[in-house]
Amino acid sequence: MKRFLTRSPRFQGIRFRMGMAMAIALLPILVLGAVQAQDEFRRQSIDRQADLQQAAGRAAMTAKARLDTATVLLEALAPEGNGPACAERLSSLVDRVEGFQALYRVGTGGASVCGGAVEGAAADVDFRDEVWFQRLRRGETITVGQATRAVSFTPALIVGVRWERPRGVFAGAMAAVLPLQDLQPDLADRSLPAGAQAALTDEAGQVLVATDARAFDLRRGETLLGWVERARQGESATFDAWDATGEHRDYAGAALAGRDVYVVVSAPSPGLLSWARLNPIGVLLLPLAAWLTAFAAVMLVSERIVIRWLDYLERIASLYARGRYSVRPVQAANAPSEIRVLASTLDSLADAISTRDGSLNESLAEKDALMREIHHRVKNNLQIISSLLSMQQRALKDEPAKVALGDTRQRISALALIYRTLYQSDDIRHADARDFINELVGQLVAAESGRGPLVTSAIDADSLVVDPDKLAPLALWLVEAVSNAQKHAFAGRGGALQVRFRVHGDTSVLEVEDDGPGPQEEPGKAGVGRTLMGAFAKQLRGEAELIPAPGGGTIARMVFATPEAVRPTDPQDLERSDAVVRPGTLTRTRR
Template sequence: PMGRFDGAMVAVIPLSALQPDLDDPALPSGSQAALTDGAGRVLTASEAGVFRLSGGDDLAGWVSRARAEGSAVFEARDARGERRDYAGAALAGGDLYALLSAPSQGLLSWARLNPIGTLLLPLGAWLTAFAAVMLLSERIFIRWLDYLERVAAIYARGRFSVRPLQAMNAPAEIRTMAKTLDEMAEAITVRDRELTDALAEKDALMREIHHRVKNNLQIISSLLSMQQRALTDAPAKAALGDTRQRIAALALIYRTLYQSTDIRHADAREFLNELVGQLIASEAGRGPVVISSVDADSLHVDPDKLAPLALWLVEAVTNAQKHAFALNGGELKVRFRVQGDTSVLEVEDNGPGAPAGAEVGVGRTLMSAFAKQLRGETEFVAAPGGGTIARMTFATPEALIPVDPSDKSSIGKGTGAVGSR
């Protein structure tokens, strides 16, 4: 300080005092250590003979590798001919180097395993952690998600009685999802039950309405019957009789509906059989014997279409009873065929036939009107064996299915032949 020199102190450590500590348990058995300078000359060693190579080779070559790579590992024979592994690295800058040596054990030597372990141990640790995560995910989450997926698939098929009870032992997130599925299934079940109850109640109400309408029509028919018996004028009595027949046909519609399994539709085959039987029976005790037969395809028909169909049939049968069977009776044939987009209803009698130039009465006028309600038309043709055929051809009601599977094969053929079965 202030340009004044106070002196100097020098500390000297003899190289012989720099003995490495070989008691470290990390060192392999038989390890020796040395310090070398930058030229590879041994400055001090725990055992000098270990670091003198056989053949007079020196250790200078390893220093250049240590300088370039930071460390060097090699195998050589020492002065005694023993194969040893050497590993060295710079200790202080480029002036001092540490060199370790141990008996060689081939591929399993510590010098070779140490660099490999530097790479393999992290890789092994990563693979172990990955396997553990996958196993943990499989055990905790994936299998529970698969379980919930199976439950959801069952719900998609409409079975809501299954409950995800096993998921109660799952982690919290899975339990929450299972609880949500359970609540959803319960809500759907309750809603379906309420809808079913509402439909059942509506069905019961509709049946009650049909039953009451049928009863009211029967009351009207009974009143007309009483009035008919009180009349002395034959045309008036006949007119009331025709009206009673029409009202009875409508009452039969409502009776058929409330007695059927589906109150929205009635089977045409069953209805036509019962209506024809009712019409023939009503006149059985007041005239000659009439034999009737019905050959009909099965078809679900709603009340809107069934009413004009029934009233047309009432007029056709009534006309046959008045004009074809009034004197001698005969045979009445009713045929109903579904031919794809069109249907045909026929009433055939074996009477004398309509006289030429006969006037069109109220019955035929009504039959034409009823046919128009069904988008059809009425025609009267002579029967092959004598008599008359009243035929109504109309559009087949949409989206209605035959009840009898044997009738399905005939639908869509479009054949015009209407033969008896």
């Protein structure tokens, strides 16, 4: 359960999941808004290209009017082109008529017969190799071409008109040179988008003149030739491309004069955020506001209707986990019906647990009383047996028999002491070995105190709360060790008795030291006491031995496996610096 509670409640709670569900449910609104914005964006792009196309058409019509004016003038001058004052007349027209750089009368061979030009332009030019002149010779009535450097020092167009004699015989041509700067489209048109540029191109897609040449210098080696070819075939005259500066632009164009000169108008393409210039409130902001409002409403409603009641029930459940079943979720009476059902279930659960706990506590109290009564009766029975043995001992005349009965009586008294310790303790299932050793040794020394010299005792024991089954062999071993010291070390002289009980992790040591003459038994021969001590040590999975004490005397030592234990009953033992904790909540302390 704790593993699941460690997850972040922010992303695992009901409120977040309900909010995400509502957000997903309302997502089509945002998608619809995005689709509408994209459709509006596409329509804007189409309208933009249409505006450019219309602007290009208007620019072409304006420039074409200039060309038509030049054509009418040339047709009017053609019959008078052979007069003696041809050059003077043409020069006078160039000076008086605005927009003409030069006028020429061209013979059948392509050389100029006469001409008039502004200052800096050539008056005598040979046009025999010019494409426009070759087309006139082949039969075309009017042609337009790009003027060479020999004709004009600035970019210009040549308009040629075929001159024929009767019966259609080619008699030469009249030509006019028009500066391209005068034919360039006007960017003052209000229908043009911001950043629009214009240019004139020839039939090969080469820019003749432009307001900003960078706008018509396309990236990746592209040219305007493809657009010119589509315009010739009557296809759409609009397209988009990237210019040399990296800006994406829309292009539109129209033919200016037949298939010789074309007008191209360019403007920056609308960006991805062009929807801001359309209708941002209706297209995107309203759907987004509806989505955010619904999401916030779900979060708020879930907090007021669900989350706060779940938090309240969680606090009630945490009180139940600590055993406070008297608290009832009375505030849930104002909650939604589902929450009230859950609160009623918790209330019923608390009642059931309280009833069960009361029954269990009564049973445990009854069981505890019975166990204490049993321990008390066992202790009384053992004392009765000990009293009977004492009476029998006094009736005997045989000294060895009296000693044997005395030893038996001591062992029975030790067992009786175990049961007395259990029914007098707070926990009848365990006993503290330290308290038991103190009382048992005191009882053994006190029993012999009136029969001979004084024997003093000193006890140093660690606390170890163990099961009575393990305490019995330990008590019987201690009875044998103390009795052995009383018989052999203190008989007729008294002395000092030291009892030490140490817990060293998995191993415990119980020692009984006297200040007598030392071990008296012959090697290889063990008495009944030694045999019993070894048997009791084996019951504790240990070993017993008698060794000389360093300062004289004998040490009876038993090293055994530390029994399973619970925490000691003495709180002071938990504060000892040398406390040892074993797995399974076992605690060992020194005192």
